[in-house]
Amino acid sequence: MLNERMVALGTQRSVIRELFEYGKQLSAEIGAENVFDFSIGNPSVPSPPIVNETAVRLIQETDPVVLHGYTSAQGDQQVRELLAASVNRRFGVSVNASDFYVSVGAAAALCCCLNGLCNPGDEVIVFAPYFPEYKVFIEGAGANMTLIPADTKAFQIDFEKFAAAINEKTKAVIVNSPNNPCGVVYSEETVQELSRILTEKSRKFGQPIFLLADEPYREIVFDHTTVPYLPKYYPNTLVCYSWSKSLSLPGERLGYVLVPGSVEDHDLVYAAIAGAGRSLGYVNAPGLFQRVCALCADTTSDISIYETNRNLLYDGLREIGFDVVKPDGTFYIFPKTLEEDDLAFCERAKEYHLLIVPGTGFGCPGHTRISYCVPTRQIERALPAFRALADSYRK
């Protein structure tokens, strides 16, 4: 008898992957230029040249036995020193190399935290709209996900529902700002209120409630938006970071967990995360790219292209009549669908060769995610198709 849960996870393709595969099939039939695939969040902007230059230099100049050898389970010491220096410089804090656990992307960072923190039956709070893999990660750690419905007006937090959901089983809360799928950044007031409630409830239940800050999109923000640095507001924050989006390196699988010194029982929490990494077999993230990412940690891909795409799509959708909150960052936009049933809406969009993802999978029905990490020309060509789709509802 196999593990039924794993068989199910390995068999069912995600809605996003289904759409992506459908797009490839449709492209073969009608030509890629006639398919408007907005399904997947794969960065469309190349890594900055310094990434490849650094990789080549390291390959040419480093003893291969060292470069391709095992690093410490938690990441190379020099890498973690570079990361601490970068974070301290950028956020005006004083973290140490020993606070970092280098991981295989944000996905593994989150899994290490969840497995390290949670006991069976614990609860982890997530705010809609949310990255659907959270449920898989949380349940994989033996915990249960509690979903707080979205504040669909501004995509901040519905604090009344949040406060009411916290109980003695609440172990952690995951936040993702800038957010996939809506692109919104939590304001400073939101972060302050979130911290206040977490502090009050931790005291009430006599144990820390950890805040997991999932931040793969931290640097992808527009209009000089500031993303509050959460450990400054709430001491029991663990930062889960990734270079998948900021340096356009999703295939290299690099990120980290940062356990700042302010975290209660810091050394025990760090040990639990390292233990989870060990138990999951996630030790020693890829060695070459640990070094490349650490040496390029202050750089990002050219995000101005995403901003151009955001402006074009936001203005275009509004003009057509879509109700949509303006994204502060990421490369996603999350308008309301033109009928309540977002699955039916996205099926209908296919007739116009528009591949967009239903909001239901993100815990937010009545919306659709459009990933604009695509060539700008694709958006220009797709806007008439969005108009035709909207017109089909007005007839």
Ligand code: PLP
């Ligand atoms: N968290 C969010 C919100 C994401 O959108 C993604 C990837 O799309 C991840 C985590 C996982 O990122 P990584 O590629 O670093 O594992």
